Amino acid sequence: MENELMRVLKTRRSIRRFKDQPIEADKLATVLDAVRWSPSWANTQCWEIIVVTDMAQKEKLQATLAPKNPATKAMVGAPAVLVVCGKEHAAGWYDGKQATRFPDWLMFDLGIASQSIGLAAHSLGLGTVIVGLFDQAGADAVVGLPAGYQVVAMIPIGYPDNDPSAPKRREVSDFSHQNTF
Amino acid sequence: MENELMRVLKTRRSIRRFKDQPIEADKLATVLDAVRWSPSWANTQCWEIIVVTDMAQKEKLQATLAPKNPATKAMVGAPAVLVVCGKEHAAGWYDGKQATRFPDWLMFDLGIASQSIGLAAHSLGLGTVIVGLFDQAGADAVVGLPAGYQVVAMIPIGYPDNDPSAPKRREVSDFSHQNTF
Numbered sequence: 097m098e099n100e101l102m103r104v105l106k107t108r109r110s111i112r113r114f115k116d117q118p119i120e121a122d123k124l125a126t127v128l129d130a131v132r133w134s135p136s137w138a139n140t141q142c143w144e145i146i147v148v149t150d151m152a153q154k155e156k157l158q159a160t161l162a163p164k165n166p167a168t169k170a171m172v173g174a175p176a177v178l179v180v181c182g183k184e185h186a187a188g189w190y191d192g193k194q195a196t197r198f199p200d201w202l203m204f205d206l207g208i209a210s211q212s213i214g215l216a217a218h219s220l221g222l223g224t225v226i227v228g229l230f231d232q233a234g235a236d237a238v239v240g241l242p243a244g245y246q247v248v249a250m251i252p253i254g255y256p257d258n259d260p261s262a263p264k265r266r267e268v269s270d271f272s273h274q275n276t277f
Numbered sequence: 278m279e280n281e282l283m284r285v286l287k288t289r290r291s292i293r294r295f296k297d298q299p300i301e302a303d304k305l306a307t308v309l310d311a312v313r314w315s316p317s318w319a320n321t322q323c324w325e326i327i328v329v330t331d332m333a334q335k336e337k338l339q340a341t342l343a344p345k346n347p348a349t350k351a352m353v354g355a356p357a358v359l360v361v362c363g364k365e366h367a368a369g370w371y372d373g374k375q376a377t378r379f380p381d382w383l384m385f386d387l388g389i390a391s392q393s394i395g396l397a398a399h400s401l402g403l404g405t406v407i408v409g410l411f412d413q414a415g416a417d418a419v420v421g422l423p424a425g426y427q428v429v430a431m432i433p434i435g436y437p438d439n440d441p442s443a444p445k446r447r448e449v450s451d452f453s454h455q456n457t458f
Contacts, residue, residue: 097307100281101400105393106314126278128449133287135395137409139444146454153456181458188409197413203379204409204429207388212286214316215396219282228318228369228385232378240457248385263320268309273327275334276421277362 104219109262111223112170114254119175123220127178127253130216136205137187143209146179146239153238157250160234167227167252174252178213178224179239181247182206206248213251223256285400290443292404293351295435300356304401308359308434311397317386318368324390327360327420334419338431341415348408348433355433359394359405360420362428363387387429394432404437 124147131143148154151172157179158171171177188194188201198204210226217224227250235247305328312324329335332353338360339352352358369375369382379385391407398405408431416428 097303097401099400101285101396102307102311104282105311105397108314108316110316122278125449126283128453130283130286131452132446132449133289134392135289135291135407141447141452144452144454144458146456146458148456150456195410198381198384198429200379200381200384201409203381203384204388204391207385207390208392209388210385211315211389211392215282216286219280220278226316228382229376239454242458245458248379265313266322268306268313271312271322271325272309273325273420275327275329275331277325277327277423277426 104215108214108218109223109260110225111256111260112167112225113257114170114174114223114252115257117175117255119222119254123222124176126220127213127216130212131209134209134212136208137201140186142183142186142202142205144181144183144245146181148177148179149175156238157235160231160238161227161229165229167225170225170252171250174254176253178251178253179235179247180206180210180249180251181241181245184244184246203248210249210251217253221255222253224251224253226251285396289395289399290404290441291406292437292441293348293406294438295351295355295404295433296438298356298436300403300435304403305357307401308394308397308403311393312390315390315393317389318382321367323364323367323383323386325362325364325426327362329358329360330356337419338416341412341419342408342410346410348406351406351433352408352431355435357434359432359434360416360428361387361391361430361432362422362426365425365427384429391430391432398434402436403434405432405434407432
């Protein structure tokens with residue numbers, strides 16, 4: 097079934113080339129509001145978002161990526177980079193103990209928040225790409241994170257300068273199952 | 278700024294009480310299509326979704342939750358439970374090695390896919406709740422997952438039987454930062 101939500105979801109692409117055009121403050125505020133309204137483990141809301149627009153900071157963050165990373169140019173070409181960080185030992189933890197077999201439920205909740213960012217941005221005509229392959233510990237230092245927080249992903253954001261085609265997707269019938277695997 | 282995407286995102290609630298009413302096949306197909314169009318690490322698409330509608334299976338999955346879990350009743354009260362699984366060593370891995378400091382980037386990508394599920398469902402009038410606190414290894418066994426795959430979350434889905442208010446959120450100004458933390 098088609099509706100506006102599905103249109104936004106299906107037409108979103110990972111954007112790695114950006115126009116030299118700033119993001120309006122109200123659009124950026126809306127994208128951050130999309131994080132705010134995301135669900136999270138027991139409403140722990142472990143997210144912290146650092147909006148990097150300073151070129152020297154963007155260059156330092158860019159240096160945490162391998163030069164071959166297809167998003168390297170986007171780290172300075174985009175007018176802003178959203179650094180997605182999480183507070184440790186909140187999501188997935190109870191009484192100071194890990195409550196599931198996964199050490200970092202914060203990864204799951206930051207994935208949720210990142211999808212909110214990508215969809216909200218695209219609904220406003222902005223492009224994003226989620227960058228995961230970089231030296232996260234190096235990025236912690238660049239943004240001055242205190243102990244107990246971790247950089248997980250970085251999301252360059254801005255007006256798209258190209259219109260890439262969609263990478264091939266697995267069919268629903270290939271990844272869905274009835275009652276058992 | 279308000280638009281339809283933001284309306285859906287902001288009005289979604291975690292739903293734990295469901296009507297005794299089946300989900301139309303085309304709506305369920307749309308929700309699964311929302312997973313298909315989610316972004317993922319290097320397009321690895323590590324997701325596997327098990328649609329559980331069989332009552333005996335739902336009861337076995339319910340038994341992997343603590344009785345006190347606020348979602349326990351939803352596990353059998355919902356007409357379907359989506360069991361969100363991931364293939365290991367795909368997202369966040371290169372050449373058989375972990376490429377970031379995080380052992381399970383699959384958690385991030387399944388978080389993305391779960392937000393797609395929740396938003397697509399809500400856009401169609403369906404409610405969902407993401408369940409994370411349960412015995413994931415027990416659930417692996419219930420759904421018959423082969424080695425190399427893991428159950429991460431379970432999402433009861435159906436027509437909402439209540440209209441809960443939103444839990445309190447942190448303000449954007451409390452979690453956003455300019456250039457440095």
